[in-house]
Amino acid sequence: MDTSEYRDLFLAEAREYLQGLNIALLELESNPANREVLQEMFRAAHSLKGMSATMGYQQLANLTHQMENVLDFLRQGTLRADRDVANILFESLDLLELLLGRLDEPAACLEQVDRVVGKLRAACDGSMEEDGLAENTAGADTLLLDEFEKEMLRAGCASGERARHLEVVLDASCLLKSVRAYMVFKLLEKFGHLVKAVPGTQELEEEQFEDRFQLVILTQAADETIRAELLQIAEVANVLVRDVPEMDGTSASLEPVVTRKVELVSEAAIVQDEANGERKNIRRSAEKTIRVETDKLDKLINLVGELVVNRTRVVELGRIDVAAELVSAVEQLDRITTDLQSAVMKLRMVPIKQVFDRFPRMVRDLSQEKGKKVNLEVRGEETELDRSIVNQIGDPLVHLLRNSVDHGIEPPGERVQNGKPEEGTIILEARHEGSYVLIRVSDDGRGIATGEMLQKAVQKGLLSSAEAQRMSDEETLRLIFRNGFSTAEQVTDISGRGVGMDAVKTVIESMNGSVEIKTSPGEGTRFYVRLPLTLAIIKALLVEVAGEIYAIPIEAIRENLYVAHQDIKTIRGEKVINVRSEVLPLIYLGEMLGMKTGSSEEILSVVVVEAADRKTGLVVDVLLGQQEIVIKSLSRAVEGIRGVAGATVLGNGRVALILDVSSLI
């Protein structure tokens, strides 16, 4: 079987499992008795093993197999999830990640795999003998019937059916085990009905089993008939038909047997649903999501954008003329198109969870390394954002979090001295706020001493001492985003080198977002990152310059002014205006863009814009108003024009250029 075409799919899925394992392991570390998490991890490891083996990645399969064993022992309670075990598992996950990155060099990490596999084995040996047990899946060797199931069997036997216990064994090489299981179910519908499956239908459907599963059915058919029919199914290696334990097939001995523990009630309920109930179950989880190439999605979005533009034209035509029926049809079209557009834009949205999920692990490792105690609280991870923003926001958030662990949270001793809990808390929170998403990173650490910052800034020559004296606390705090500024006394490998914070600001602003900082000395620091919901649509002010329409992103605009000619002053040959005792340089947009300048009106329209903490007035001919615009990139053939960030298509079908304020001023 040639598997190369599934490689990307494999990688994507494997990374998802890996992410899930990391999160679950963190949870397990703080709550070792959580069986649900263990179950989840076991399933993830098991799926990874199966996938890797199918794809022929032996190292991965080997490693995940050993992990599965350890997890199985943990699950059964024969091994305790102490710190050592957790660390071995973390190490395994790191190695898995490494292996996934180097799929093409199968021999690259051989030694590491051997070493980690050795450790995992040792962990198993510490609890019980190896082998045998490891191959067991959830309760596969025990068949416990609950009262409900027994009642069903009793009822069945009373009406002349017999309770049979089937054990179906699949070929070891079987690739689509869940499909085979489904075929078995399907076939059994002919003979009678299913009372119980071990493992449950959910597990069977997700291939959470080795090569065999057990069923309890009620049937009137002869054992041999059932067996012969089932063996007809491809890749079914063997079928054993037995009496149901605790029941000998007659109603005489059907006294209730005390069950030890009833765990599978819900599964049993699903199984005994209506005749085709299990069919629905098998299909269900597979159909929840599909993977689509982002290119296809972008194409769809582009087409819908064009439909919206054309819709506007049709709506305008509908106003000019004619039959009432046309008008109502056009209105209908209008509504549908609007709905379609918002539905399609949602396709681009993904939960920010994708990014947040990797932080707990990072904070754990970093705080261990720094000898600090930090608890990361994540909130609002279901908040949805445009895919392209989610892809870019990771690194800036990493910087902010590292900054909090590194500089914000004090060492445990210091915290206790200051009357704080030994463990510091960092809260990472996302939430919607209008057409923006607000991400807050706050810590309860020592805060930022603005006085020290000013001293540093003067020492480094970023400020004169006169300037420093005039600065407000707020302005001082903003210094942290200046290039070349750092207050870290202890230089670490990541934060504290004076890079980072300015990069954070640059990245966030490039997405039309903003970042703010607030601090209270001794109590903590909060960063507020505001991001647009989507990069594809922004609010913009449309202006006319020399007969052409340009769009200026609202984020960059501070205010609009009308300025009389005589209020324009000249300082050192540059035209400036005075706005509330602030002197702003003026840029004539027409000249700047090399267009023939138009009007010499008495009153000038000025748009005050701000980028990189600099304010400037842009002189335009006409202010046309605000509008939501869909951003289109310029072709590679003409990209990189100074002052132009992109283009958009207006309602009349014409292209308007979007100005890039930061490169204009």
Add this chain to the structure above:
Amino acid sequence: MSSLMNKTEEQPQEELQLVAFFLQGEEFAVDIQRVREVLKLPPITPLPQSLDFIEGVINLRGEVIPVIDLRKRFRLADAAKSEKARIIIVEIDEGMVGLIVDSVTEVLHLNPSAIEPPPRRLAGTRTEFISGVGKLGDRLIIILHLEKILSAEEQLEMEHLQLAEPERLALNR
């Protein structure tokens, strides 16, 4: 003459299909495989501070596509755009671009053997823009090398391109 005949016999190749157009009375063509569509002139939004032969950008069903004025590219006299003026949308390495031409005439079928390399005898002329000269009866058709259309350092001097009468005769013979 005989060399041309031989060529035909040696390599009977598949016919080339070309979209032919006029630019200042001269007949040009581009490979039809590269042509996405031909449009009447839509409103064009000028691009400030771009190369002078970039006329601007247009909206083609939601995609923003740069448009090159071929007259400006070849430094021909700037003529007012007539009703017949068209934009040929072609695909090049950088994506799609539109080429403004005086008029589009027809789709030509040319045997590859009827295409000569750019005439060497035009000494000193940069012929990078031209991939060949096609012969169809009496007509001589200049086939454009599309990949070179954007590279700014190339400057095609059109006066050299307009084939002198003796050369026309030589090629036609």
